[in-house]
Amino acid sequence: MEAERADKNVKITVELLKSRSGEFDLESILFLKLKNVGICHLGCVGDCVNLERLDLSGNNIANLTPLASLKLLIVLNLSANRIANLDPLHSCENLQSLNLAGNLISSVDALRSLTELKNLETIRLKDTVCNFSNPVCLNTSYRSAVLEIFPKIKVLDGERVSGRGSDLYKLCKDIDASLKEMYSSGSFGELPGPKKWVEDSYWELKPVWKIQTDKSIEQFYGILKECKELNSKAADVIAKTERTLHTLK
Template sequence: MTLGAICPSVCLSVRPSIHPIPPPHSPPPRCPSVPVLLPVPLPLHHHGNGRRSRGGHQEPPFGRTARMEAHGEKGEEGAGLRITAQLLKASSGQFALDSILLLRLRGRGIADLGCLGDCAHLEWLDLSGNSISQLGPLAGLKQLAVLNLSRNRVSSLEPLGSCENLQSLNLAGNLVSSLQQLRCLAGLRRLESLRLRDALGQLSNPVCAASAAYRAALAEALPGLKAIDGERVSGRGSELFQLCRDLDGSPGAGPGPAPPRAAQPWVQASFWEPPPPRRSSIIEEAYKQFGEVLQECRELSRRADDTIAQAERALSVRTDPTGSFVF
């Protein structure tokens, strides 16, 4: 009798790869069941950065920390994100912050501008749709020309007074409550366009509702502006806006409707008459040359007729009583 016939579990425990074959015409022996041993999980170890790994092995420096650096860090109170160098590089595709010229961070939930001031050569910046209230880091952006801060929580604009190259500023949908808060922009000599209200996007500021004539006061405080809320206040096109504004207010300005005036023609009476023919010296010279060529053609035709007649007389073989020649 083989060892496997006595107890198959012994063979399984000694050589797991060998399966015993019971002898023929004999019932399989019975033996007690062998308990199944499950792997015991290794203890969890803590690392200094708060991550845990099994067996005490150090995990690679990826995961939540790297994701936070790439997408911005969470604020202390969880109110919004903070701009980091990794976020700026990932958004712009640049390896150095001073190489970034254009940056779009729209709708990222940003509350802290962080190291945005390190982008010293930034020229175009879109921060719309965030939770920004402090603009301190923007004071170092000396090359910034276009800035979009719509739909934020900005009330103080003092840092923007250092952006000496700023030309276009969008503040629609913020917390600017008085014209005094805009006095800091008076030193920006290149500022031409300022928007505090966006009717299409239904965005405004408290100053727009507090002062009905805030545009006129703003144009007086900032005489360099050429457009306020998208409307021209000086330069080409400003007269058209003023005319439209006057037309809008004309029905209610007088005591009653103005009497209709007689219809006037759109054009003068002689507008549709064809102009008289004009013959310049060039046309006269062309007619003269054409007449000379035509005269030469007639002379050549006469000479050709004479030559043909002479040839017919020379080649005639008989005399025709009618005077014609046959050849």
């Protein structure tokens, strides 16, 4: 059904908004999902003045003018559309998260109209999972240019760049890259197969390889040992509880 609708040029109407939201009054709509409907014209969506979350991904939208009246909008997903001009969004003063992956944004300058959005924390121009991007992403320096325009941004393209967790994210990313390099070079030999979460041997400690004798590895095995002990204690508590319940029957 959605595939059939996606081939049509749909305009947002009062009837469509009411049927999708289940609300009789447009001002009562706080959340709206209009994904893959084939929308090419936003129509009267601007009448939903109390809208906080809006998903318009996977449509044929090019003109964002009707969104200018959505002052309370917090989360906006516009991925996979035909958007090149973002100017109408400068009025969405409460916007915190904006997904623009898979559109026609050709330069970083197109984002400058959003610089007055003081609450904006998350911007996505590229989504490698869905293979969505924008022409601007072809520029190797676009990330640094975006971060220069939005110095307070916390997440860009799904990667945390500032705020709590940014250092941890970078550390994990570096570790992941190092592990991939070691795997590809054969330093670890043949990788073991996956283990089931509930297998008895899951918590068994494995001998530490000589190349992994640093402090971080020791800490890891210490945590693993604690997890094993907690797992054992939890199993004992569950067994005792089951016995108690059995005696009460």
